[in-house]
Amino acid sequence: MKNIAIIGAGITGLSAAFYAKKAGNSVKVFEKMSRVGGVMHTLQKNGFTYETGPSTGSVSLPEVVELYEDLGIQDLLEQASSIAGNRFILKKGKLCALPSGLISGLTTPLFSWKDKFGMPFEPFRKRGTDPNESLSEMVRRRLGQSILDYAVDPFVSGVYAGNPDVMIPKYALPKLYNLEHNHGSFIRGTIAKMKEPKPERNKKATKKVFSTQGGLSVLAEHLEKAIGKENFVLGLSPVVVQENGKFKIVAGENSFGPFDNVIYTAGASHIFEALPFAQEKFPGANQVLYAKVSEVAIGFNKWEGVPLNGFGALMPSKEKRNILGILYMSTLFKNRAPKGGVLLSVFVGGLRHPDFIDLPEDKFKEMVCKEVADIMKIPNMKPDLFEVTHHEEAIPQYDLKTPVREEAYKGIEKAYPGILMGGNGIDGIGMAKRIAQGRELAGRV
Structure with missing residues (x-):
């Protein structure tokens, strides 16, 4: 001992x-x-259960499930339904579904025709040689500008509150980096990974979005x-x-x-x-750069906006919006809002707008309400819950x-x-x- x-x-x-x-x-x-x-903290107010720190996780490793099992609380592990696979990206004021297959990849308005038809040629593109290449450079080189602008950029701002121009895949996204580094291509690497035998234990890693019943606290x-x-x-x-x-x-x-x-x-x-x-x-x-992030819990007893049939919506830098993303928390998990109500988690700031965290309270609320109402098509923006948590050191880059x-x-x-x-x-x-x-x-x- x-x-x-x-x-x-x-x-x-x-x-x-x-x-x-x-x-x-x-x-x-x-x-x-x-x-x-x-920073993992859950609060309750006015019938809403909301997070002031991380809102969700991903069951990307079996250790997640095993922790709940070892604690004897596996029944409290709440994995979101398949609807969480629906992700939306804002383009020209409209929420567009992120493609999830070949047909949707060809029909999506998010990407240019040049990049759509260039996708089959990705395995034949030259392998990168700079281990410190930025994520922007890597994606632009292998997949094209529109995929960087309307898939990778919003992902980076939504998950890391970061900037693909400064993110280094070797350290931030090693699995992606190794697909090219070890196999010469994202597509070839993915196929090779699919063919590898998987230990039985890895079946626990469902890749689903998760939380705990009642919140992460x-x-x-x-x-x-x-x-x-x-x-x-x-x-x-x-x-x-x-x-x-x-x-x-x-x-x-x-x-x-x-x-x-x-x-x-x-x-x-x-x-x-x-x-x-x-x-x-x-x-x-x-030596670390932290992104500043403000997290806003917004609740409605009655919802009048767009259908909340997915994980949430992300805002590409090109759209020049004042928020980073919106999670549909009451769609993902049960009992997060009163019956018939809705709970959203809205993220503001990041490397894109670090100054927003210091706005006066009234100006901050006015800005967020205006953005959310416009994006989510809410005719009467009068939320029944509006709670803000500012994080000076939210996410390391x-x-x-x-x-x-x-x-x-x-x-x-x-x-x-x-x-x-x-x-x-x-x-x-x-x-x-x-x-x-x-x-x-x-x-x-």
Whole structure:
């Protein structure tokens, strides 16, 4: 049995603590916020259940399902129906369905005829040679400008609140990068992947959109209970101190330890607050660009807009809108709005409009209401719920700073044996990635 300190009680830290304890270790989780879950937080108001942080995840890895199974709450894992596969992109004021097959790919107004008819020639295009090529350059080269403008660009702004001009596929989208790098083509690589035998365990990775019944905070609460509330130190900023090959944690006026291992799972920008002794040797560890994002929960007791028959709608940069995207939360999951009502999650800011987060409250609400009413064709924009959450550091960008950060993380682990580095600064941002990383960190201990 080892005595382990986990810094950060977001989904990565909670997963690490849960699996470390499950393996028979003693754990203590330190979190500077006064509650567990990190940015994952669910609230209720006026009959609506809404998220103020991540709204959904994807069951892209079996670790998601296994976490719910290991907690004994598999019945609470809520996977959205097939209707979530319907994604909409705004073009010239109209919401157009993102193509999902050959026929819709040919008939969609989103892409140019040049790019539609150029698609079969993608396997014969020259392989890229620059590992630091931007996503924009890669997609433009392999698929064409219109597919970049009306598929990839809105995806990047919707998922990462980012910009494809600065995103590096090798770090942000390694699976996409490896399709070309290993197979010379997206299409050839996809076909090759389809032919590979899949372990039985991988069937759990349904790729469906997921949440927890009652909201993602319910998952955090079950993890907190399984880990043991007595094993949390909340509301204090932890500082790691190294002593004779062991570690202690100073939090406020209290000291904890000694610990055999420290698992860091908090944000990259705050790393030297917890590990001050690493700053001089590894200054690149906190080099990260975070997108600022405002999340707006908008609820209606009666819906009068366009049909909400899908996952949501994304706004390409070319359309010059003031929002990034809209998720149809009450379509995806049950009991998110009063009977007959609707709940939307609207995202604003990102790298596209970082200044919007600082708008006066009345100006911000006026702007968002005007955009949503226009896009969703709402004749009388009087929502019954309008709740805003601003995030100064919402989503880390996987750009050219990423390899510098990754090397610094490895350097810290090597220089200070017993410290393990995680968090959304490395290995991706999705919920599945965070859960899998937390479990992997516990396994490394």
